[in-house]
Amino acid sequence: MKALVYHGPTRKAWETVPDPVIESPTDAIVRIDSATICGTDLHILKGDVPEVRPDTVLGHEAVGTIVETGPAVTTFAKGDRVLVSCITSCGRCPFCKEGHYGLCTGGGGWLFGHTINGLQAEYARVPFADTSVYRVPDALADEQVLFLADILPTAFEVGVLSGRVQPGDSVAIVGVGPIGLATIMTAKLFTPGMIIAIDKAESRLGHAREFGATHMINNGHEDALERVMELTEDSGVDVAIEAVGVPDTFELAAELIRPGGRVANIGVHGHPATLHLESLWMRDVTITTGLVDTRSTLQLLRLIASGHLDAARFATHRFSLDDTIKAYEVFADAAATDVLKVVLQGPTAGSAPSSDRVDRHFAGTRTYRGPHKF
Amino acid sequence: MKALVYHGPTRKAWETVPDPVIESPTDAIVRIDSATICGTDLHILKGDVPEVRPDTVLGHEAVGTIVETGPAVTTFAKGDRVLVSCITSCGRCPFCKEGHYGLCTGGGGWLFGHTINGLQAEYARVPFADTSVYRVPDALADEQVLFLADILPTAFEVGVLSGRVQPGDSVAIVGVGPIGLATIMTAKLFTPGMIIAIDKAESRLGHAREFGATHMINNGHEDALERVMELTEDSGVDVAIEAVGVPDTFELAAELIRPGGRVANIGVHGHPATLHLESLWMRDVTITTGLVDTRSTLQLLRLIASGHLDAARFATHRFSLDDTIKAYEVFADAAATDVLKVVLQGPTAGSAPSSDRVDRHFAGTRTYRGPHKF
């Protein structure tokens, strides 16, 4: 099959690799119908995530169709259309039992395009399928659910839920790229009174306004702290959410908070930040960090199905899966292209699963070669 | 009356000052029966708390007897024996209505020995008496409730409750001076499985053991991180509580925590700390800070009354109120004296209130001078 392969810092190729096979009885093989690219993929390509080994297929967000299941997979079957998300859950370790799939110690966690081959490919092996993929309702197109694979649960769980956004709250979001926009979208589920978007790029602030931010601050030329204090009658916001991943934005978020408020960090950080305990110690603040668990995926899926979340609006650019290299170029140059998220479409993207095609591709070629003891 | 007066950095005196008078209809005047000294008082005397103005009476922890009430005080009367605690609550601002008395914006918060005259004195004016003092049951001696004025609710609210200690949890407490010991004592209300005390002073670690710590680490010569990882099978603790107030101890607490754990900061900090977001961002940690609210005072009082908290054990040294200067010396030299908390005893300490004495002192001198100025 074809896949987007990482060959070390700055090097990637769309090339032929071996078809994935069932390696464990809890695996499934999924045909990728729609995939997308994450900012994290760009970081990997810069060499910032050294645990990704050369020759790894990238990508951790997809909608696809199951073409084969291991013998222990009982809740999904060939032909099922599923969301494959960034986090894999073994379902049996103490963390998974508490819904902390992102911290899985039983072989899951963030695997795709990280420690195993990923989803920017024609097919993928999906470990622990029963506890890690989600059935897609027939009525929903791929693009409506694709962003449940990462940015929506990340924004919702790590930002909105950890920040305990409540009706009427003032919420500041520092950084309104796709994750920041997903934070605006999912914060609105709790009807905050004020959503303040802070960014240095006017184009992103424009998107923030469209997504529902009530106030926009360009901290390239405005004093964000001063503006937030004006907007909140000098109290600071109830919730400040960091969605960038550098020390400056975290420190800004911590400055914006009112006494008793919550700072939720979503950003992926490479460096330490300064925590001003000399002022924060007596301000009753709560600071949270987190990797997404995807424990909210079903909840968000229901909200998409009921029309309460318009997740498809992130899909600003579409490419054939074969054009993944070009899609990377467009996605990496958001300043010029104004892209939010690209959709990489396999030949069957968004349509109902074609069992014909599934059968033909696998006919005689993909019998289970897994653990000989079966 | 006599009081301990701050005269600027390093200077204090036990001297005669004017008797306090009712200034607002919600005030009460309290005769101090028992008081104590806090580590914060030592900081003030070093000049570390510049908002304390010279000529302020120090002290924010006392048990006393009401000798006069303003006309709007309805729930207390002359002769009532009360706990006067470090936090004053106006009862009507939004923060007080949510139980966040420490953040009071209506004239309360930390007032005694800070922005108004304090409690190391023969008498004190207590603002917002109805919402700020607590009736002491007859059956309890002063020493049994005195430490409810600060260290017990501080340790319980800012450490144990903010850290969400649960039955079976592993809890590390960095710094086991009086606040750290109070954290051990109140953490035990939730039956943690392991309480690890960390300090550089063997004498404090000895107290920690007596108070119920299950493991002691002297981080003067042991590697606390390594020891904690051994004790927790390399996971880290569920809850780490900082009870010192310097960057090193905060940073140590943040290192000890397991993924998904909680860091609760109790210490009063004068300098920023480094927050290692490059490792913490994906570890699902919660970090909290806070000034005590004293919203748990009644709950802790009930636990003392039912015999579940032996708060009096903090009282290691006793002095006559007139000997407050000497008590400061003993308290400031804990390394030599092994003091935990001193008790400053007025002539009526611990006994039932003497209305005779109350009446005599105030006869003809302290009638309420009317509502005209309100």
Next chain:
Amino acid sequence: MKALVYHGPTRKAWETVPDPVIESPTDAIVRIDSATICGTDLHILKGDVPEVRPDTVLGHEAVGTIVETGPAVTTFAKGDRVLVSCITSCGRCPFCKEGHYGLCTGGGGWLFGHTINGLQAEYARVPFADTSVYRVPDALADEQVLFLADILPTAFEVGVLSGRVQPGDSVAIVGVGPIGLATIMTAKLFTPGMIIAIDKAESRLGHAREFGATHMINNGHEDALERVMELTEDSGVDVAIEAVGVPDTFELAAELIRPGGRVANIGVHGHPATLHLESLWMRDVTITTGLVDTRSTLQLLRLIASGHLDAARFATHRFSLDDTIKAYEVFADAAATDVLKVVLQGPTAGSAPSSDRVDRHFAGTRTYRGPHKF
């Protein structure tokens, strides 16, 4: 002044009564600008609430202007425009300190038109003013905030918050009179996926649809249980809210619930209901009851001010305060009049406070005659 006076079952009159006076230093006197009538007032007039004594002025919902304050009132002053709500809080008893004002044991709770004279009058005495009334922002008209006096916080606190409505939840509301409609309105703050309104009156179901119910069931001729099971794929709803107050509707609500779901009772009941523990014991349900505390009033006020709650839509009929008797007739005959809530408008309703009028009315007549001990 004039007021609506209860003279025993079925008897009421709009008649002259003595002007209210300050009786306690924490009282305020409020001129009523806008008031309304509650279903509970109709119950009182039927004799169902025997603790209401004849000669009591009825009414517990109003917006008004402060004309006089007792000497201990510090946060409000003459001329302030305020919401006076159904619950009075002493601010100092243990229940008030926990935000449970409805359970106040310090002299508050539900007083107006119940145990003291109420708000369907030209003026009213308001106890514990500092902790019981809310400043109305200038930008908001009386009708925008009037329903914060009872139905909105009741529906929100006792229904939505006690029922823990979460984004995507299915919510059934049994009974969609004004309280049920307020439940729909405030449930939407949490973006439920499905709001099922159940009632026997088509007109009320029509209102429910306008307020945002997604499904309407007329249980006069439909099997509500069967319909709900169809809508929820045989699981039952996440949250069922009872908003009537009779055994049948409570028992229906308890039948509609999914395993693990929540039943929140808002209705005022006069008779016991049957609790089917033989099926509920193993279904992990939570059942809550409650009188409103009004602790959410400020939060809801912010949501009105930010445009997120259109509370004024309850105001379907308006009357001069002098026409209160006629307003009762219209309100009592909702089946014919399709009324939701009436607004009783004093001469200054909805306008900015007129200090002229305030001064004139009280000139020389209402000097503080309160507790002689001041």
Next chain:
Amino acid sequence: MKALVYHGPTRKAWETVPDPVIESPTDAIVRIDSATICGTDLHILKGDVPEVRPDTVLGHEAVGTIVETGPAVTTFAKGDRVLVSCITSCGRCPFCKEGHYGLCTGGGGWLFGHTINGLQAEYARVPFADTSVYRVPDALADEQVLFLADILPTAFEVGVLSGRVQPGDSVAIVGVGPIGLATIMTAKLFTPGMIIAIDKAESRLGHAREFGATHMINNGHEDALERVMELTEDSGVDVAIEAVGVPDTFELAAELIRPGGRVANIGVHGHPATLHLESLWMRDVTITTGLVDTRSTLQLLRLIASGHLDAARFATHRFSLDDTIKAYEVFADAAATDVLKVVLQGPTAGSAPSSDRVDRHFAGTRTYRGPHKF
């Protein structure tokens, strides 16, 4: 093998039945080392649980040793010593993902001795082993963990956690048989101020006192409501826990509660109760029901291992597994025998697993018969 077989109401026998075999790849076969009898088993024998079919092996509480695992079982292996508890979790249905294993819709829930063969036997087939059994630390004897199979997590989750017992609370427990005693034992993890045991049997009240109840009420001849009101200064208790399962005891629990309190029902009910909404509607009560989920098993196991729970004290009578019939007689006659829980001991009870014996018994007889049927 031998097992205790139910043959319809009042009929049971200890007899030879076929050895259990792996039926699904997620199954394990466990040799029973120690088992016990539950009050529910007595109900089944009376015919009260009609879904239990004749010829079913009874029992749902055991400690044993794994002798064989299905091919999809990855976290346990032959020779592992495990706790097998009353609840089985598929690990993949929405309820299991939220920790509600008792509500499992994926093939789990209460299976043993209910819908499949149970654990009062020499061997048992354990479905979904990876997500349903718990490794027993070597240092713990069978009797120390055996009661984690049902009564301890039931009392803790359905009583103590659902009732939200907090330090200093007053807790009333209606019915102090084994479940009520387990409620006392696990309530103490949160240091309540007062634990009131209510029962009609003096012997059970005696046990309650030994387990830590602070007050005993014999409601065979005392007025429990009156006594509780005396003890709580007329407020009622913070938490009332029903641990019997008849309408009277539930109704008593609901009467004992203070405004704002919680009623937690643990009892298994066969009949509806009367809910006095006419008084409860305004008292802000929370009533919960529930089947145990066993989500707290690991937490309780840690507390046993750390010496904080002395679970073995329930073991008052011991029998050889072959004497199960006799053990039933003793257990059914608690009034005469004063039994709390019996222990049914297999030949290897409490000792380290003997791989010899494991191998011999299964040699050549129990090879896994392939994946062809999955």
